[in-house]
Amino acid sequence: MVTKIFVNLPTTDLDRSKAFYEALGCEINPLFTDENAACVVWSEDVFFMVLTREYFGTFTDKTVVDAKAAAQVLVALSRDSRDDVDDVLAKGLAAGGSEPREPQDLGFMYSRDLEDPDGNVLEFLYMDPAAAEQGPEAFLGDQN
CATH class of the missing domain: 3.10.180.10 (2,3-Dihydroxybiphenyl 1,2-Dioxygenase, domain 1)
Known part of the structure; x- marks a missing residue:
C-alpha cells in the first residue's frame, strides 16, 4: 500500500500561493481546486492543499496561527x-x-x-x- 501525503497550508492570498508553488515546479490539480483551496501536486505521493485561512479554520477547532509569527x-x-x-x-x-x-x-x-x-x-x-x-x-x- 502506498501512502499519499496531504499537507494543509493556510494562505491569505490563494492566487499568490498557486503562482508561488507553480514557480517551484509544482502543478495545480484543477479537480480539487476552487475559490477556497488549491491542490498543489509536489510529486506522485505528496500534495499540498493550500487553503484560504477561513476555509482552513473549518478543519480545526484550534486557532489558526499566523505562520509569519x-x-x-x-x-x-x-x-x-x-x-x-x-x-x-x-x-x-x-x-x-x-x-x-x-x-x-x-x-x-x-x-x-x-x-x-x-x-x-x-x-x-x-x-x-x-x-x-x-x-x-x-x-x-x-x-x-
Missing part, C-alpha cells in the same frame, strides 16, 4: 543533490519567498529553508546516500 510545522522535502536544493531555493526566492536562516551544511546533509509568502516553511535537503542508508556516522567515517 509562529511555527506550527516545518515541511522537509528531499532533493537529489545540493544543486537541486539551491535551484529550488532560487526559484522560490524569485517567486516571492524568503530564506529565514542561513543554509545548514553538516557534511552528510545540506539543507536550506524557504518561507512561502504566507510564512509557511519548507525545508529542502540533500543527504548523502551512505548517510541516508547507514546514518551520519557512515558518511563521516568515509571522510576520515
